[in-house]
Amino acid sequence: MMKLFIGNKAYSSWSLRGWLACKLSGLPFEEVVVPLYDEAWEKRREGDEFAPSSGKVPILWDGDDIVVWDSLAIIEYLNEKTDDEKFWPADPAARAMARSMAAEMHSSFAALRREHSMNIRQIYSPVPPSEAVAQDLGRIMQLWAQARARYGGQGEFLFGEFGAADVMFAPVVTRFITYQLPVARFAQAYMQAVIAHPWMQEWIGGAQAEEWVIDRFEAPPQLG
Numbered sequence: 001m002m003k004l005f006i007g008n009k010a011y012s013s014w015s016l017r018g019w020l021a022c023k024l025s026g027l028p029f030e031e032v033v034v035p036l037y038d039e040a041w042e043k044r045r046e047g048d049e050f051a052p053s054s055g056k057v058p059i060l061w062d063g064d065d066i067v068v069w070d071s072l073a074i075i076e077y078l079n080e081k082t083d084d085e086k087f088w089p090a091d092p093a094a095r096a097m098a099r100s101m102a103a104e105m106h107s108s109f110a111a112l113r114r115e116h117s118m119n120i121r122q123i124y125s126p127v128p129p130s131e132a133v134a135q136d137l138g139r140i141m142q143l144w145a146q147a148r149a150r151y152g153g154q155g156e157f158l159f160g161e162f163g164a165a166d167v168m169f170a171p172v173v174t175r176f177i178t179y180q181l182p183v184a185r186f187a188q189a190y191m192q193a194v195i196a197h198p199w200m201q202e203w204i205g206g207a208q209a210e211e212w213v214i215d216r217f218e219a220p221p222q223l224g
Helices: 013-025 041-045 071-081 092-107 110-115 131-152 164-178 185-196 198-209
Strands: 002-006 029-033 059-062 066-069
Touching: 002 013, 013 071, 013 164, 013 198, 059 071, 066 071, 071 092, 071 164, 092 131, 092 164, 110 131, 131 164, 131 185, 164 185, 185 198
Parallel strands: 002 029
Antiparallel strands: 002 059, 059 066
């Protein structure tokens, strides 16, 4: 059986992506939650199970010999393991766009990440976003609008059915809700569909049940 190591469900956006990818695969896996930044963190991340990723989560072990880290790599590994049927749209044009959006999410939106860290357990009073975050918001709205208009069809998600692109943007949805960031009207229905998904509800329930609190991720946003 596969074993997935993840960080705190309340805070770890990349862990959420890796976990959703495992759920989407439909394959059995064992989930191991590793509290981030606790007293044993530095020693734990030096262990053999974390060595390939230099202590970062998520990290997926498939048996004793196959190890995959980085959420996008986990998606692609599981896509191959499930015969290329669960993660990406079948239509070549839709698939190309979905892969491009997932890659852009993986490498971009630094201001949003920096100024609005994930905290699923909180909803803060809205504060106007910085100019850099507003630019990130505009680009994400543009991407979502294009995907929904061109390939959403009758489904609720970016490319109709829940897939890899939604896995990559799910933590962004939680950030938008936590900080009450301004989004386009069309995006609200998509965000609700993501949050209402049974896997997201399972993750959120796990986050609510956690006892760990990391103070630096609990500070409300400040006016710039």
